[in-house]
Amino acid sequence: MATHTVYKEPAPLIDRENPLESMMSRFNVAAEILGLDEETYNVLKTPDKQVIVHIPVTMDNGKVRVFEGYRVIHNTILGPSKGGIRYDKNVYLDEVKALAAWMTWKCAVVDIPYGGAKGGIICDPTTMSAGEIERMTRAYTLALKDVFGPDRDIPAPDMGTGPREMAWLMDEFSKTVGMTSSAVVTGKPLVMGGSLGRTEATGRGVMVSCLAAMVKLDMKIEETSVAIQGFGNVGSWTAKLMFDKGLKIKAVSDISGAYWNADGINIDEAIAYKNAHGGRLEGFTGAVPMDPDELLTSEVDVLVPAAVEDVITEHNAPYIKAKLIVEGANGPTAASADPIIYAKGISVVPDILANSGGVTVSYFEWVQNKQGFKWTAEMVTERADRIMSDAFEKVYQTSLKYNISLRIAAYVVAIDKVAQTYKFRGGF
Ligand code: GLU
Numbered sequence: 001m002a003t004h005t006v007y008k009e010p011a012p013l014i015d016r017e018n019p020l021e022s023m024m025s026r027f028n029v030a031a032e033i034l035g036l037d038e039e040t041y042n043v044l045k046t047p048d049k050q051v052i053v054h055i056p057v058t059m060d061n062g063k064v065r066v067f068e069g070y071r072v073i074h075n076t077i078l079g080p081s082k083g084g085i086r087y088d089k090n091v092y093l094d095e096v097k098a099l100a101a102w103m104t105w106k107c108a109v110v111d112i113p114y115g116g117a118k119g120g121i122i123c124d125p126t127t128m129s130a131g132e133i134e135r136m137t138r139a140y141t142l143a144l145k146d147v148f149g150p151d152r153d154i155p156a157p158d159m160g161t162g163p164r165e166m167a168w169l170m171d172e173f174s175k176t177v178g179m180t181s182s183a184v185v186t187g188k189p190l191v192m193g194g195s196l197g198r199t200e201a202t203g204r205g206v207m208v209s210c211l212a213a214m215v216k217l218d219m220k221i222e223e224t225s226v227a228i229q230g231f232g233n234v235g236s237w238t239a240k241l242m243f244d245k246g247l248k249i250k251a252v253s254d255i256s257g258a259y260w261n262a263d264g265i266n267i268d269e270a271i272a273y274k275n276a277h278g279g280r281l282e283g284f285t286g287a288v289p290m291d292p293d294e295l296l297t298s299e300v301d302v303l304v305p306a307a308v309e310d311v312i313t314e315h316n317a318p319y320i321k322a323k324l325i326v327e328g329a330n331g332p333t334a335a336s337a338d339p340i341i342y343a344k345g346i347s348v349v350p351d352i353l354a355n356s357g358g359v360t361v362s363y364f365e366w367v368q369n370k371q372g373f374k375w376t377a378e379m380v381t382e383r384a385d386r387i388m389s390d391a392f393e394k395v396y397q398t399s400l401k402y403n404i405s406l407r408i409a410a411y412v413v414a415i416d417k418v419a420q421t422y423k424f425r426g427g428f
Pocket of ligand 1: 082154155156157158330356358359360
């Protein structure tokens with residue numbers, strides 16, 4: 001019997017829009033508005049580098065399984081590339097390319113000195129032991145040791161990864177360079193150079209940008225209800241921080257299903273329940289089960305997709321009742337849904353703005369590692385909130401200036417910054 005099998009699931013779901021095409025169609029609109037010259041357009045539209053690795057991992061049963069992994073560096077004009085690593089059975093190259101480009105735009109929108117990258121491994125971490133995940137993470141790090149580096153390419157967590165994986169990555173990379181290299185990765189555990197506030201940072205940024213949008217739309221906190229798709233790191237922290245601010249969270253969902261309470265879900269109870277039940281909300285009695293597809297079109301004022309790509313499509317967009325969508329996930333809205341949402345007058349705080357709080361605090365972690373100095377939680381929160389509000393305002397003003405959606409405005413802000421820097425660095 002063969003001991004080497006390539007683990008590769010047939011990934012892309014056929015009815016999903018290709019996220020790379022979704023990204024490019026927005027990029028094209030923004031490039032047109034900016035009157036981007038052909039040279040810059042060509043530089044920005046293609047990733048700088050795409051690495052595909054096949055990593056043999058000895059599984060607990062003694063057999064070797066070969067996993068396919070990716071690291072795509074989209075662009076490094078603004079600085080070393082930055083972006084998470086995703087462990088998921090549906091990872092595929094076009095998705096990683098889109099996610100890498102979104103990191104470039106995200107870092108540019110919040111004005112931090114990074115380019116964009118993304119990594120992924122096709123695997124199902126929910127069926128793997130901690131030892132298998134550790135060996136896979138270390139092998140992936142070794143395979144990419146010449147790509148990663150504190151001033152070259154700096155990974156971070158994404159779907160399916162967290163502080164534990166980042167610790168292994170930091171350790172393995174440090175071994176290859178013969179010294180502790182904390183700044184090679186962010187999202188590390190607090191005890192080993194992680195930053196205070198990093199865990200909740202993405203959710204916090206979603207909350208801050210949601211409140212900023214609500215001010216513009218004249219929506220009152222006490223009268224506003226929310227539905228949140230996804231109850232992982234981003235969804236649950238968004239829910240908790242919005243709940244603490246006094247917003248009424250009427251619906252949440254996770255892999256086990258969706259849950260509705262017209263009077264508002266007690267998010268502290270939901271999180272406590274999830275933590276006590278293997279990370280799932282199944283059986284939670286503080287809300288009644290609802291059809292997960294209906295969550296997106298439920299009677300709420302704000303909709304927060306905080307799970308995966310392409311959940312808001314041309315098929316369900318006509319039925320969305322929320323006046324405001326705040327994108328916690330990367331790429332949750334298919335490009336084909338944009339005109340429908342725009343025509344309905346729904347405001348969208350786009351992913352590259354709304355979820356950029358995570359990479360912002362990653363940047364703070366990297367700065368602290370380089371400084372060899374730890375900031376207080378207040379310093380982190382205060383600085384991150386200010387960056388988020390400033391970025392929101394800049395995107396908002398750009399949307400007014402050109403009479404465009406916040407999404408296209410965010411691309412305009414981002415592409416303009418990268419293009420201007422490119423002119424100075426390279427093609428002046
Ligand atoms: N994976 C996160 C994102 O998509 C964080 C990336 C980072 O901190 O580098 O924004």
